[in-house]
Amino acid sequence: MIDMDLLVVFFLVFIRITAFMMTAPFFEYRNIPNLLKIGFSLLLAGIVFPVIKTSGFSVPGGVLGYILAVMAEAGVGLMLGLIASFIFHGIRMAGQLIDLQIGFAMAMVFDPLSEMQTTIIARFLNLLALIFFLNVNGHYYLIESLVKSYDLVPLTAMAIKSGVVLTVVKFFSGMFALAFQISAPIIAVLVIIDLSLGFVSRTVPQLNVFMLGFPVKIVVGILTLSVVVPVLGTLLQDVFKTMHNNMLILLRGLT
Template sequence: MPDFSQVSVFFLVFLRALAFMMAGPLLAFGGVPPLLKIGFSLALAIVVYPVLPADTAASLPEGLWGYGLAVISETGLGLLLGLAVTMVLNSIRMAGQMIDFQIGYSMASIVDPASGTQNTLVAQYLYLLALIFWLLIDGHYTLIMALSKSYQIVPLNAASFDNSVSLVLLKIFAGAFTIALQVSAPILAVLLIADLTLGFLARTAPQINVFLTGFPIKIAVGLLTLSLLIPLLGTVLRSIFNIIERDLYTLMRVQL
């Protein structure tokens, strides 16, 4: 006969992996079928389950209410971990939106069919470029490894959601804005110089319609600066991916 205690342990492992994948950036695209997300999370749970401590089932609460709270706890922990990764990675998208606002592309915002939200052109380009680079350097393996280690750092039904968790999430959220500003700062500085130059030109030659001529000039200057900085983006992305890993383990340790 099957050991129902082990089945209950496996279900909790599966819930944390599923919540992590649902909230994380790897399978967060709208075009990914839900069955694929569930199947991938099930495969992760099957891989992680054999390395759990043998006495894991004994640490689970007894009764329906206790197990229901454990289900909520594991789902919440998986969502928090996935949200932390998504917030840091979305700093690239925020940097692109800042650039688009200064260039003028924000007026041509489109609805991204993958995420179902409005994204500007440069923001979507930088975000997809970051995802491709992340896959090329095996960043997804690092993410899966962090998920597997989460079962050792935070055992099943051991997560605690107190004020320290909120403080860590607030720091991650604030850090994402800082990263976005740092990434977009060189292009914003060049565009600011272009605005000042156009302003001086409007004062010296009032007959020139700077408002109309400024749009193509700012677009050309912004895209040219972006193309020159693309080769240096790899170093920036590596540091951002290191920040993702650091924030994940910090969030796990405050759960205890």
């Protein structure tokens, strides 16, 4: 016979995991069928449920209290996934800044992973970061943080404090800082190229600098990117560790 009390608790565990899967990096991609996400969430909930503390658990407030508890668990999962996805949004933004300087901003392509229009280098950096993320077992760290969330924020124990809002804003601003940190070397080189072309146009007015600038900036930008990419692995490794720490910081602020 099915124990309804355990089923009620299991559903709360399942809700947090499912909400996390909808916003977390790699798991959020829209070309992954929702049925597969739900099935994986159900499997993971079945694995996690026996190891979390559920003894003496009760939902106060009857049906209305349980609805609020479901919304709270969905909120925890969504916030965790959103904090983790800030890293990849920052990497994609760095690519868009580079494309804007090189001149690729007008060459928009369709990204089947996110199902949205993106620029060429932005998609390249996003795929590179995703491959590196999987290579260093980043998806395992995501699941580990999700499992730890049940210890740091027990079921129905979420409490949004004023410090949490400031923490999320800090992580959001860190996304822009990461984008500038990745794109800064290439943008600096391209700015120097623009200044050099400006001096050339003053020295040799007969030269069509506008037409010359496009191929020069593309070649120099791609060459600089080829130099930066090998160093990017070290930066991304630190960034993914920061992502894991940010998730734990958020969880500690929700209790």
